Each structure stands twice: as structure tokens, then as C-alpha cells.
Amino acid sequence: MKRLTITTLLAVALLSGCSSKEEVIPDVPPSNLYATAQTALQSGNWTSAIEQLEALDSRYPFGAYSDQVQLDLIYAYYKSDDLALGEATIERFLRLNPDHPQADWVVYMRGLTHMAQDRSFMHDMFNINRFDRDPTPSRQAFTDFKYLLERYPESEYGADAKARMIFLKNRLANYDLATADFYVRREAWIAAINRCQQVQRLYPDTEAARESLKLEKTAYEKLNLQKEVERTEKMMKLNPAK
Known part of the structure; x- marks a missing residue:
């Protein structure tokens, strides 16, 4: 009997939970939903803003607020660190509205979203710079900002x-430098030289490019390539590292 009572109570609780969840966003006119969402946005209550905007988007996908709802969602997702949904909303918006007056802002937000994907909670908490982590999001962000400047030069x-x-160029250069250093420590001399030359070719005006000359010289010395050692030493004098 006791087991039945507990089971019944659990079922009632679950049903009550579902019922209350459905009533979180009341069935009100779109203007009311939008006004509530704007209040939440202005106060920085991203969770509430997203709930209102998502409800508005699902209930009135082609309504008068459609475009602005998408723009507000992009911003709210970014501020709440919901980066996957933010990126998906950005791609959807650009696909449906390639010539929108605020398309440049959306491309800019895509760059910010990709930049945010390159950090982690632990790195932020302990102020750790891990240049050896996968730089794919940073590459995507660099491409986004480059596209923004080319497509919207007056933005x-x-x-x-x-x-x-x-900033991103230095981030990418430091990743390649860390990779070259890894190859040196593993005595993979040819791989180290190739990666050093990649840093110098792609990011010639960075500190990482200057630092890579030291690693390149070490690799040439280990391979007994004296002419290359001397050439690298000349490059180091012309481009001294800090």
C-alpha cells in the first residue's frame, strides 16, 4: 500500500511538473511576448529572454517580429554561452536573409561566437593560455572577420x-609554434622545420615567427646542415625575438 502511495505521488508530481512547465510561457499576443523578451534582454536575464523569444519564434515563425526575434536570439545565445544554438541561428538567418540590413552584424556575431568556442571554463577560471589546443574555432573566427571586412567594408x-x-593571427601562430616545439622535443627534425617555415610564411609579422627561427636552427644543427644553420642565424639577426 505504501509503495502504491509513493508511486501515485510520484506520478502526480511528474504530471504537475509537466503541466506547470507548459504554462511557463502563457498564450498571449506576440506583442506582449516581445515586450517581455525585451525587458529581459535589457536587464540581462538571458534565460528568460531566450524562453520568450523561442516561444515567439515557434508560435509566430512568419510574424511581424520574425527577423528581430532571430537577431535577439543570436545575441541572447551568445551572452548565455549557448554557442551551438547561437551558431545554428546565425546560419539560418544568413541563409534566409542574405541581404538583410543587419547582415554585417550577424557575420560579426558569427566571428564572436567562434572566438568564444575557442575558450574553456577552466582556462578562464585559472587564466591559462593553452596555445596548443585545437585552433579550429579561431581559424573560423578569423575567416568570419576577414569576410566581414571584404563583404561590408563600411561596416x-x-x-x-x-x-x-x-589577436587571432597571434593565437594561430602560437599554435603552430607549439606544434614545432613538440616536434623538436620528439626529435622529428624535418617536421619541426616544416612547421617553423609555415609560421614564417603565414604569420611573418608575429613574435611566434621570430621565435620559430630558434627551433628551426636547432633542427638544422641536429641534421648537420651547416649552410641552413648559417642562413637561419642571419635571419635571427635581422628578426630578433623579444
Whole structure:
């Protein structure tokens, strides 16, 4: 009897939970939903804003607020670190609205979203720079900002995009430098030389490119390639590392 009572109570609780969840977003006119979402956005309550905007998007996908709802969702997803949904919403918006007046902002947000994917909670908490982690999101962000500058040269987001591209270029160069260092420690001399030359070719104006000359010289010395050692030493004098 006791077991039956507990089971019954659990069933009632589950049903009550489902019922209350369905009532979180009331069935109100779209203007009311949108106003509530805007209030949540302005106060930084991203969870509430997303709930209202998602309800508005699902109930009125072709309504008067459709485009603005998508734009607001992109921002709210980014601020709440829901990066996968943010990226999906960005791709959807650009696919359906390639010539939208705010398309440059959406491309800019795609770059920010990819940049955010390159960090981790632990790295942020302990202020750790792990240049050897997979840089794919940073490469995607660099491509996004480059596209923004090419496609929308007059965009108000161009200046910030340029600054972020400098940061990303150093991030990518440092990754290749860390990879070259890994090859040196493993005594994979040819692989180390190739990666050093890649840093110098792709990111010639970075500190990583200058640092890579040291690793390249070490690899040439181990291979007894004296002419290459001397050439690298000359390059090091012309491009001293800090």
C-alpha cells in the first residue's frame, strides 16, 4: 500500500511538473511576448529572454517580429554561452536573409561566437593560455572577420574585427609554434622545420615567427646542415625575438 502511495505521488508530481512547465510561457499576443523578451534582454536575464523569444519564434515563425526575434536570439545565445544554438541561428538567418540590413552584424556575431568556442571554463577560471589546443574555432573566427571586412567594408564593426584578427593571427601562430616545439622535443627534425617555415610564411609579422627561427636552427644543427644553420642565424639577426 505504501509503495502504491509513493508511486501515485510520484506520478502526480511528474504530471504537475509537466503541466506547470507548459504554462511557463502563457498564450498571449506576440506583442506582449516581445515586450517581455525585451525587458529581459535589457536587464540581462538571458534565460528568460531566450524562453520568450523561442516561444515567439515557434508560435509566430512568419510574424511581424520574425527577423528581430532571430537577431535577439543570436545575441541572447551568445551572452548565455549557448554557442551551438547561437551558431545554428546565425546560419539560418544568413541563409534566409542574405541581404538583410543587419547582415554585417550577424557575420560579426558569427566571428564572436567562434572566438568564444575557442575558450574553456577552466582556462578562464585559472587564466591559462593553452596555445596548443585545437585552433579550429579561431581559424573560423578569423575567416568570419576577414569576410566581414571584404563583404561590408563600411561596416561599423570593421575596426573591432581588424583588432580581433590581430589577436587571432597571434593565437594561430602560437599554435603552430607549439606544434614545432613538440616536434623538436620528439626529435622529428624535418617536421619541426616544416612547421617553423609555415609560421614564417603565414604569420611573418608575429613574435611566434621570430621565435620559430630558434627551433628551426636547432633542427638544422641536429641534421648537420651547416649552410641552413648559417642562413637561419642571419635571419635571427635581422628578426630578433623579444
